Amino acid sequence: MRAIYRIVSKEFLAHILTFKFALMLLICPSLIYMSIYMGAMKYKGRLKDYYANQERIMRWIEDSVRTGSWAVESNVLANWWVLRKPHLLSSLVEGCEVDLGDFIRVNHKHVPYKAFREAEMLGGYRIGSQRGIFTKDFQSFDLALMLQIIIGLFAVLFVHDSISGEKEAGTLKLLASQGISRGAILIGKYLGAMAVLLIPLSIAFLEGSLFLYFEFGEGIGLDEILRISLLYAVSILYLSIFVLIGILSSGMTARSSTSLILGLSIWIFVAIIWPNVVGFAVKELYNRLVPPDKPVTDKINLIREEYNNEIRSRVNPSPHPEQIPLSLTWNPEEVMCIFYHDLLPPERIPEILPQVQERARLAEMIGMRHSERIWNVRKDFLERYPYRYIRLAWFLARAFPSGAYYELMSILSETDWGSYLRSLDRAREYRKTLQEWATNSIRTMRWFTNMFGYPDISKVPRFEGKDESIGEGLLRARWDILLILLMNILCFIEAYIKIASYDVR
Amino acid sequence: MILRIAIKEIREHLLTLMFSISMVFIVMLVVVGTMAYIQGNKEKLKVYQDYIKSRNPHLRGTIESTAMSPNFFYKRPSPREFCAVEDVSIWRPLISQLGSSTIIGEGIECALPWAIDYYGRGSWLIWEGLNNLFTRYEWDGSLPKALRIDWAFIVGVLGSLIAMLFTYDAISGEKEKGTLRLLLSNQISRSSILIGKFLGSIATLSIAFGFGWLISIIILSSFGIISLKRDGFTLLFMVPLLSLLFLSLFSFLGLLLSSIFRSSSSALLTLLTIWVVFIVLMPGISSFYLRIVEGNFRYEDVFTVLARVKKEVDMKYKDGMDRIKEKMNDFSDKEVVSLLRGYMGDMERISSEVDKEFDKVLFMVERGRRWARLSPAMLYRYSLEALAGTGFPGHKEFIMQVRRFSRDLLSYLKKVDMEDPNSPHIFWVRGGMSEREIEIPLFTHDPKLSWAIRESMWDNVTLLVLGILIFLLSYLAFMRADVR
Numbered sequence: 001m002r003a004i005y006r007i008v009s010k011e012f013l014a015h016i017l018t019f020k021f022a023l024m025l026l027i028c029p030s031l032i033y034m035s036i037y038m039g040a041m042k043y044k045g046r047l048k049d050y051y052a053n054q055e056r057i058m059r060w061i062e063d064s065v066r067t068g069s070w071a072v073e074s075n076v077l078a079n080w081w082v083l084r085k086p087h088l089l090s091s092l093v094e095g096c097e098v099d100l101g102d103f104i105r106v107n108h109k110h111v112p113y114k115a116f117r118e119a120e121m122l123g124g125y126r127i128g129s130q131r132g133i134f135t136k137d138f139q140s141f142d143l144a145l146m147l148q149i150i151i152g153l154f155a156v157l158f159v160h161d162s163i164s165g166e167k168e169a170g171t172l173k174l175l176a177s178q179g180i181s182r183g184a185i186l187i188g189k190y191l192g193a194m195a196v197l198l199i200p201l202s203i204a205f206l207e208g209s210l211f212l213y214f215e216f217g218e219g220i221g222l223d224e225i226l227r228i229s230l231l232y233a234v235s236i237l238y239l240s241i242f243v244l245i246g247i248l249s250s251g252m253t254a255r256s257s258t259s260l261i262l263g264l265s266i267w268i269f270v271a272i273i274w275p276n277v278v279g280f281a282v283k284e285l286y287n288r289l290v291p292p293d294k295p296v297t298d299k300i301n302l303i304r305e306e307y308n309n310e311i312r313s314r315v316n317p318s319p320h321p322e323q324i325p326l327s328l329t330w331n332p333e334e335v336m337c338i339f340y341h342d343l344l345p346p347e348r349i350p351e352i353l354p355q356v357q358e359r360a361r362l363a364e365m366i367g368m369r370h371s372e373r374i375w376n377v378r379k380d381f382l383e384r385y386p387y388r389y390i391r392l393a394w395f396l397a398r399a400f401p402s403g404a405y406y407e408l409m410s411i412l413s414e415t416d417w418g419s420y421l422r423s424l425d426r427a428r429e430y431r432k433t434l435q436e437w438a439t440n441s442i443r444t445m446r447w448f449t450n451m452f453g454y455p456d457i458s459k460v461p462r463f464e465g466k467d468e469s470i471g472e473g474l475l476r477a478r479w480d481i482l483l484i485l486l487m488n489i490l491c492f493i494e495a496y497i498k499i500a501s502y503d504v505r
Numbered sequence: 506m507i508l509r510i511a512i513k514e515i516r517e518h519l520l521t522l523m524f525s526i527s528m529v530f531i532v533m534l535v536v537v538g539t540m541a542y543i544q545g546n547k548e549k550l551k552v553y554q555d556y557i558k559s560r561n562p563h564l565r566g567t568i569e570s571t572a573m574s575p576n577f578f579y580k581r582p583s584p585r586e587f588c589a590v591e592d593v594s595i596w597r598p599l600i601s602q603l604g605s606s607t608i609i610g611e612g613i614e615c616a617l618p619w620a621i622d623y624y625g626r627g628s629w630l631i632w633e634g635l636n637n638l639f640t641r642y643e644w645d646g647s648l649p650k651a652l653r654i655d656w657a658f659i660v661g662v663l664g665s666l667i668a669m670l671f672t673y674d675a676i677s678g679e680k681e682k683g684t685l686r687l688l689l690s691n692q693i694s695r696s697s698i699l700i701g702k703f704l705g706s707i708a709t710l711s712i713a714f715g716f717g718w719l720i721s722i723i724i725l726s727s728f729g730i731i732s733l734k735r736d737g738f739t740l741l742f743m744v745p746l747l748s749l750l751f752l753s754l755f756s757f758l759g760l761l762l763s764s765i766f767r768s769s770s771s772a773l774l775t776l777l778t779i780w781v782v783f784i785v786l787m788p789g790i791s792s793f794y795l796r797i798v799e800g801n802f803r804y805e806d807v808f809t810v811l812a813r814v815k816k817e818v819d820m821k822y823k824d825g826m827d828r829i830k831e832k833m834n835d836f837s838d839k840e841v842v843s844l845l846r847g848y849m850g851d852m853e854r855i856s857s858e859v860d861k862e863f864d865k866v867l868f869m870v871e872r873g874r875r876w877a878r879l880s881p882a883m884l885y886r887y888s889l890e891a892l893a894g895t896g897f898p899g900h901k902e903f904i905m906q907v908r909r910f911s912r913d914l915l916s917y918l919k920k921v922d923m924e925d926p927n928s929p930h931i932f933w934v935r936g937g938m939s940e941r942e943i944e945i946p947l948f949t950h951d952p953k954l955s956w957a958i959r960e961s962m963w964d965n966v967t968l969l970v971l972g973i974l975i976f977l978l979s980y981l982a983f984m985r986a987d988v989r
Contacts, residue, residue, distance in 0.1 A: 020770065023771075035789075096646055140650075268666065275650075279651020280653055406649070
């Protein structure tokens with residue numbers, strides 16, 4: 001135990017007093033600051049857009065209600081949108097949040113299946129939306145990507161000569177002759193290097209937290225602080241993998257320059273080559289293997305046909321089928337009741353009203369049922385094609401530490417793909433409250449006529465975007481956490497084997 | 506003497522672990538990149554060839570039908586794309602329609618034939634994709650972030666690293682070993698040592714990367730994607746030259762830092778830091794710039810431009826509108842005819858207005874790219890993009906070609922219309938144009954090599970200047986270095 005402590009302190013002092021450490025201490029904070037700054041500014045922009053879009057949607061609906069063109073409650077829901085709120089921690093770990101859409105369409109007759117980007121929502125004829133296609137040309141950078149690359153680099157640079165360098169200097173045999181076990185040497189060097197490398201890492205996270213606090217003071221709560229500390233813990237685990245890899249490569253050769261090259265090659269492969277190869281290959285494969293969604297659209301059109309037929313037969317069996325099938329009624333008195341109620345003689349109203357109400361109720365029920373069917377078709381397609389390949393891509397990326405690290409970081413920041421799926425799930429749950437409201441509203445006359453006044457938008461239940469709790473996030477991330485721990489253990493065992501069989505003379 | 510030093514260096518480098526590992530990486534990346542590229546290119550090529558085949562080269566039509574019907578402009582997929590693969594979403598066929606107004610009836614408004622169909626009939630370029638191809642790409646954001654594996658990646662990202670790893674201990678390593686003073690005491694000039702070491706490393710690098718390049722060319726020509734006859738100049742000359750320039754830039758950087766630092770490990774550390782900052786971090790700045798600045802950039806929609814121009818023109822012709830409405834299709838009234846001509850002529854402004862808005866987008870992307878040029882790897886990539894005719898420069902060039910073609914076609918149609926004495930010469934109005942039949946000229950996308958070289962010139966020159974600068978600095982540093 002004392003031996004380990006002595007080795008640790010000696011390693012620590014030896015590392016701290018090098019030029020390497022000074023340079024790293026100088027460079028890291030500025031690099032980190034730049035990436036956090038960029039990420040935070042992007043987040044700010046997206047948050048501003050989020051509030052602006054909310055305003056826009058509300059104003060649009062309110063304007064239409066006031067000008068009377070949507071003076072019927074059923075139409076208020078027809079264009080009801082819900083927005084995905086950007087997460088604060090996306091300034092640290094961008095994840096998938098930025099590239100996926102924000103607008104989710106939700107109403108009692110439409111099951112949300114995807115979040116749309118602004119460009120898609122407003123149609124491709126918006127010139128400004130075309131800039132979106134070029135932004136894919138530019139890589140975006142966040143803290144997690146930066147750490148993913150430089151943690152490994154600095155770890156290897158510090159540790160590459162821990163075993164082979166000592167052997168060249170001749171001090172390794174002296175150490176071994178002191179009766180210190182090989183395992184103790186390994187642990188001592190490992191802890192020494194970790195202690196040194198933790199300093200810039202801690203500075204980085206401290207810097208990040210302070211910056212976020214000063215920039216977005218109100219947004220930082222206990223939850224955020226806990227998440228940031230979890231990100232910190234994950235980064236420590238990732239660092240330790242690379243330290244172990246460095247020690248491992250140091251223990252494989254007798255010359256420190258060779259072990260440096262070996263360590264660097266492993267770093268190049270793990271942090272630079274593999275993530276890009278996997279991402280690129282799966283993207284290409286994916287774009288080739290996913291069939292066009294024409295069969296899906298065909299099926300959906302079929303269902304819509306059936307919906308129209310059902311409405312025509314049960315709700316509005318008009319003798320003029322060339323009419324738009326979704327109109328509620330062909331009976332002239334009922335039409336007057338809905339649209340020109342002042343023309344209807346008041347004694348007829350008590351008889352006509354319930355008829356219209358019944359028709360409306362039937363129509364909406366049929367609509368809701370068919371929307372479920374449409375959703376099932378879409379869900380089937382999504383599960384079978386895009387989702388499966390996305391899962392495959394992330395699975396392959398996880399094969400090496402860098403992918404697992406990035407995924408873990410994005411799960412903890414709620415910016416990963418799973419978080420996107422979760423927001424869609426919550427939108428679907430919200431839809432159930434909308435359905436309840438709609439069902440209750442159908443019973444009133446406000447649903448389909450403005451005879452009793454204009455619709456009150458504030459009565460519509462609002463979407464509460466409840467964020468995922470840390471516990472749920474950790475549960476979702478359990479396999480990644482296990483994977484990183486496993487990689488640590490594996491590297492440790494490998495390093496131990498190499499050092500145990502190392503020729504120290 | 507230089508030659509002997511160079512040969513000794515080459516022999517040494519070839520025997521190192523670094524060389525074998527880099528060969529493995531290069532070959533692996535080249536194979537993955539070319540295989541993926543072949544698959545992608547086949548699909549694009551198929552779409553393009555289907556379109557070409559479906560065209561009737563001797564189609565005839567009236568001026569009216571040519572002017573008012575949609576025109577599809579397809580961008581030819583560049584065979585040299587494997588140098589700098591573009592994101593597939595950029596490759597879209599453009600759809601343009603030449604007619605700027607149609608007489609459509611919109612419910613109550615059918616008495617007014619001047620409603621412009623906002624669906625896209627206008628002499629402007631509108632982007633539209635083949636929908637079922639592109640709904641797939643919408644999920645790209647959910648996939649793990651990755652750079653494209655193309656030649657620009659292999660040399661730009663990996664090559665710079667390897668070049669630095671070969672030369673980082675050229676001077677400082679020899680100093681540490683003690684052989685530098687032995688070398689210099691033999692009256693071998695410092696410059697010959699520097700040049701010799703440089704030649705040694707660049708020769709090894711060209712063996713490694715040249716091998717990779719050769720493999721990719723062999724694979725691609727065996728799949729018939731590239732033909733040496735057509736692209737020979739670019740492929741066998743320009744791109745290798747450019748890659749050599751880029752790699753020597755980084756070799757000299759390695760030599761520079763090797764002469765400055767006394768210990769190889771500090772040199773290596775500084776080199777790696779420079780690499781991380783300039784190759785990994787810098788390209789992100791342009792995306793940052795784009796996202797921050799573009800948020801404040803407001804573009805007008807096609808509709809808004811349309812509405813605005815229409816309002817202005819309606820203002821101008823407000824007095825004449827009633828007369829026009831009365832005698833809609835009666836072209837005998839001279840006043841109506843001249844009013845119509847004036848009105849439609851003014852409406853033609855829409856195309857230039859929409860082009861202006863669109864140019865704003867292009868300009869913004871251009872500015873973002875300018876920021877990215879702080880990184881030599883990006884300079885290299887952009888130059889390759891221009892040479893390969895892909896990516897943003899390729900697309901910009903395609904748009905320019907389409908615009909030029911549209912303008913030429915329009916003036917040709919007008920000319921033919923003018924020559925016809927029977928035509929009322931009122932363009933854009935049904936029945937107002939000549940009934941003559943013409944052979945409709947077809948558009949083929951033809952990226953010229955001269956354009957490609959001109960486009961990449963700036964980036965090439967910058968790389969060259971940077972290379973010379975670093976060479977001079979390393980020369981200076983080595984001259985002044987303490988060799989004891």
